[in-house]
Amino acid sequence: MNQAPHTVLMYPKAGRTTHYEKLQEEHEVAVLGAPQGSAHMTTTVINMPRDISVPDHVVWSLFNTLFMNFCCLGFIAFAYSVKSRDRKMVGDITGAQAFASTAKCLNIWALIFNIILTIGAIVILIILSSDCPGFHR
Incomplete structure (x- = not known):
């Protein structure tokens, strides 16, 4: 058997703490938390890109407006x-994505309708260009 020496002092001497007092101090520190000065603060930095690519489809819309403007969809x-x-x-990325x-x-x-x-x-x-019997020129 492993017998570790346990020292329990019935009458602690002045200036010397017992094993029980050390355990009690460790428990208090664990319950109350570490002192504010010794707490390790961690920070998280999230780098957000400044230029978020939001395609606005201006060229495609201009093409549909000029060449294939079915019911003004272009x-x-x-x-x-x-x-x-x-x-x-302006910087409103959510609004830009919605539009x-x-x-x-x-x-x-507009493209589907114009293809049809x-x-x-x-x-x-x-x-009309073929010689169908039902059509006369």
Whole structure:
């Protein structure tokens, strides 16, 4: 058996602390916490990038406005793109992302409608240019 010497003093001498008193001091420190001067403070630094890339889709909107402006979707998308660019210049990244998302959605719909219209126009021209029995020139 391992027998470690335990010293328990029934009558502590002046100026000498007993094992029990040391344990009591350690317990008090653990409960109350370490003194304020000896507490180790840790800090966390988060580096945020200054230039967050928010695409505003101005060029795409301008193209849809000039060439394929079905039901003015290209023009409305251009307006939202300009609003997105303005919000980005002010520093409102959330607002810029919202306007850019709307502009992107409008540009996609304008592109889809214009592809359908272009294909439809080509089909109609092919039908009209061919010699179909039902059509007279």
